[in-house]
Amino acid sequence: MSFNLALVPRREVSLIRQVLTPVLALVVALLIGGLIVWLMGRSPAKAFDVFLREPLTDPWALQEVLLKSTPLMLISIGLIFCFRANRWNIGAEGQFLLGGIFGGGVAIATHGLAGPWILPLMMLAGVAGGMLYAAIPAVLRNRFGISEILTSLMLVYVAELLLDYLVRGPWRDPKGFNFPQSVPFTDAAQLQPLFEGGRLHAGFALALLVVLVAILVFRRSLFGFAVKASGEAPRAANFAGFNEMRITLVVFLISGGLAGLAGMIEVSGQVGQLRPGFGQGLGFTAIIVAFLGRLSPVGAMLSSLVIAVLLIGAESAQVSLKLPFDLTRFFMGMLLLCVLAGESLNRYRLEFRKETA
Amino acid sequence: MGPERIRLSGITKAFGALKANDHVDLTLHAGEIHALLGENGAGKSTLMKILYGLLRPDSGEIRINGQRVSLPSPQAARAQGIGMVFQHFSLFEDFTALENIAIPLDGRIADAALRAEVEAKARHFGLAIALDRPVHTLSAGERQRIEILRALMQEPQVLILDEPTSVLTPDEAEALFATLDTLAGEGAGILFISHKLEEVRRLCSRATILRGGKVVAETDPRIVSAAELAALMVGEGVLDLRPAADHALGEPMLRLDGLSVAPEGVHGVALRDINLTVQAGEVVAIAGVAGNGQSELYAVISGEGGRVTSGQVRIAGQDVTRRDINARRALGAAFVPEARLGQATLPQGPLSENVILSWHATESLGRWLLDTVRTGAVARRVIERFDVRTPSADPQAAQLSGGNLQKYVVGREIERKPRLMIVDQPSWGVDARAATHIRQTLLDLAAEGAAVLVISQDLDEAMAMADRIAVMHGGHLSAARPVSALSRAEIGLLMTQGESPVRGAA
Secondary structure (H helix, E strand, C coil): CEEEEEEEECCCCCHHHHHHHHHHHHHHHHHHHHHHHHHCCCCHHHHHHHHHHHHHHCHHHHHHHHHHHHHHHHHHHHHHHHHHCCCCCCCHHHHHHHHHHHHHHHHHHCCCCCCCCHHHHHHHHHHHHHHHHHHHHHHHHHHHCCCHHHHHHHHHHHHHHHHHHHHHCCCCCCCCCCCCCCCCCCHHHCCCECCCCCCCEHHHHHHHHHHHHHHHHHHHCHHHHHHHHHHHCHHHHHHCCCCHHHHHHHHHHHHHHHHHHHHHHHHHHHHCCCCCCCCCCHHHHHHHHHHHCCCCHHHHHHHHHHHHHHHHHHHHHHHHCCCCCHHHHHHHHHHHHHHHHHHHHHHEEEEEEEECC | CCCEEEEEEEEEEEECCEEEEEEEEEEEECCCEEEEECCCCCCHHHHHHHHCCCCCCCEEEEEECCEEECCCCHHHHHHCCEEEECCCCCCCCCCEHHHHHHCCCCCCCCCHHHHHHHHHHHHHHCCCCCCCCEHHHCCHHHHHHHHHHHHHCCCCCEEEEECHHHHCCHHHHHHHHHHHHHHHHCCCEEEEECCCHHHHHHHCCEEEEEECCEEEEEECCCCCCHHHHHHHHHCCCCCCCCCCCCCCCCCEEEEEEEEEEECCCCCCCCEEEEEEEEECCCEEEEECCCCCCHHHHHHHHHCCCCEEEEEEEEECCEECCCCCHHHHHHCCEEEECCCCECCCECCCCEHHHHHHHHHCCCCCCCCCCCCHHHHHHHHHHHHHHCCCCCCCCCCEHHHCCHHHHHHHHHHHHHCCCCCEEEEECCCCCCCHHHHHHHHHHHHHHHHCCCEEEEECCCHHHHHHHCCEEEEEECCEECCCEEHHHCCHHHHHHHHHHCCCHHHHHC
């Protein structure tokens, strides 16, 4: 006699289930995280306080949360286009960096100039940089059938090295005491705070606008339908006459463009110059965000905020609790795992079977 | 009648609210060929899966040779002497026939000893097989013989065959019947599932008829007519096609001129020098055994695939060889592909959304935003006009039964008022009532002046619908000839041997 564990498909999944699943996943992940903190000899209650309560109640921290969520939102919305179409853009981090490099490049080239045209030009350059960089894996896939997963991922490292080279070489600030960084951007090249004394800039509003447009595209546009069809049933997409290669290229351009825009916003609104490591892995984190949000624009918006809270909480936890930043990484992985597990249990139910044969 | 092999009593199996089997009783005796009849969704497959250990009944008992048994797995069923030949073959394409036979035999490999046994068995039952050829080089009939031999190697007392003749030519079907007669003569009980009532009447000595999960009749099919059997299955009067009134034929809507297409992949079929004209107002059918290039022909006509090496596809007089499916739709063509789910429809998409697939390029569905009011209205009209039975107002495509989904797909294309309609396998796996409905719809469309091309493996369907028939064999298409001028035997010959040059010249 042996015991078997079987996954049996569910016929229907109620709406309540679908809404509650991510919430429940968050709770389970928090409990596991609390356990780890406890095992490390710290107080879980204090950790929750630093990680979750402070970022949401302290006005300064709340602004930081919104700032941090901005690139996550922009990048993950772009990724949703790829993932829905069953195209795997793993290289948003690289496109994010290229957006920063292109946008920052404009800021450096116009250093000393002023005018309201500089910021829009930087944005355009950022978008173009991300698009061009994302076009590489798309074209390689279309022309030669090369897996976009590998090429997009490997291009991340190329982008990191390119940034390194630029800020150590041609774009290094001559007055920067030999630090690997560019000149600080002038005010004309920096997104200004929306209100006096605050830090929040227009990038966040732009991200919300992008979310709105994405909702509309997926709900009501032919293009959104084509993306969905191409991902769910490629043969049906072919029957509809949607060009497979064009869809590949367009979803990569959208994804790269939004990541590039995020990169420009990050260097212009947050960092104020180019320097290595400004990406902070946000392009990878955005993959988690997209899946946490169940590949829907609204979901991505909400999960961007949740992850931003955790990231900000992690920064203060490092200082006040001496908890390593890796704990946050671990926790985000845990969260993703819980969401995926919840997703599976929504689709299938576990059944214990006793085999007698 | 021989001793009782199987007795099923009170078998009940529910899926949610649906009772797929509702207190089903069935007995099978040694030496008997017993037909299991019913429309799609009548519960035949469920019952067979229970008997083969793939599903467990909610209640009821199974007795084999008088002993009450439980069958938790196919292994357990095989251990009880039950063998099954599925409708969809489960063979490894790149392995040889002998290797495929060896796989399910525990502890056996494809060696000389096994070959001797298999050859003896094949000779005994008159099953001709080239044991050393990889499966992908074999025809559907040969593949089925492998499946049957594989089942026979386990010395079954009971053999279940699920629609075994659906992929066979008339000659191959005859050979199968001879094999089954031999097997039954030696004391095995055979359960024969089929849609084709004439062959059931020829072969079987008893028939159990299921409708809506219940046994509605048990009868001797040799003494009742096919019409009576059909009426029992459907539960209504017999379903006949209403022939179109005489109408004049118009201009050629589809022309294939010397069309040759390169094969796709190692298992693909190359199309060679295909010529065909379909005029407005007529129905032309392409018959043939599956896998002789029909899928490739559909794809190259619709523009969904196919690398044309020479020749032309012309729709409404225009050369569309290098143009995509939507350019062809714009010229008045509509297409119903073979796969209802995943090709003709998005499985998870509601019916209203699925309208977009074939409508977006030629009908105005909104410029910037999709007109969901319009797509909803189209879906509702199709549901109403074509009698699509749905579980809710706007269900997902995957929630519909095969027949209803096919009615929706055909209806969706007819709503576009096509001047040329191409349908690949109009009623494959669709129950009798829905099939008749679909065929009638297509005949009416032709009567209204559209050109209709039907690609069908079902010869009865082709002959019932078509004005002219052409036969596909090995990537070549015979000349289309009027149905009245062709006998079944002639078509059978074309299906198995193709068109010989001598015949073509005559």
